[in-house]
Amino acid sequence: MASLPIFMTAVANSSDEPAFPLLFTWSTHEAQVKEVLVIPDDEWLENHQIEPNLHDLDEQQLHEFGFEASDILAEWINEFDTDTIYGLEPELLNQLVDATYDIKGLEPSFEVQSIHSWFEERDVNLDDAMAEQGQTTPLHLLPPDELIIQLLQIAAENGLIDPSDIPTVEE
Template sequence: MASLPIFITAVANSADEPSFPLLFTWSTHDAEIKEVLVIPDDDWLHSATVEKNIQDINETQLYEFGYEAGDILAEWTSEFDTDAVYAIQPDELSLLVEATFDSKGLEPTFEVLNIFDWFEERGLDLHNEWASHGNPTPLELLPPDEQIASLLQIASENGLIEAPEREEDYD
């Protein structure tokens, strides 16, 4: 079986003028969801601030619980064996991914593509599918982990991916 696609989302420092990430959330090739706060690079804070955001993430939390860009990039390098990841808002996410790589003087090793196109290429209209579930909240307004879980669930329910079976843990 081919590995599952990587679905990714982020929370930016600003809703109006995003320039750096506060949080990245992504699915893995075995359908797990990972989430990490990002410690701001000093250069980022010279040109922008951490504004109020939908997740209520503040600068103190980033420094206390976050990871530096280099650590995040190392994890992506070991986990992403793909040249494409998929996002609901690919332009904004590309900017945040580029900022993360750029903070270490690197070029992105993958492209951020539109998740709606991924579903459409497989014969499914994501907007219609989401609406048919009776969900009143648009996908892009869900908390990041719920957004990724919803995308995985829709893909799985429609036979677009086959999530790996999990071993039962018997104590």
């Protein structure tokens, strides 16, 4: 079986005018789920602010528990051996990934494509699969780690990846 795809999601500083990431969550080729808070760069904060968000992330939390863009990029370079990552909102995710690379003067080593397209290419309608699981919460409203686990579970249930690799969500 091919290596697992990497699914990613992010939380932006603003829902109206997203400019930089507050949080990235992604799956690994080993079906682990990783989540990292992002310390906002001073340059980002000169022109944009962190607005209230569903995850109650604020600047103090980001500085206390977050990681610098360079640390996140180093992890991605070591971990991602693919040129395609899949996200729920690819345009937004591309923008946030670009901001993270750009602040360090680098170009992204991967592009973000639609998670819906990944499933459709494999003859699975993601929305229908979510409904079959009894999931009534829209995908974009799920906590980031639950979203990634849910995507992995749907892929496993449809025979797209090995089910024994998938973590489970604690109910």
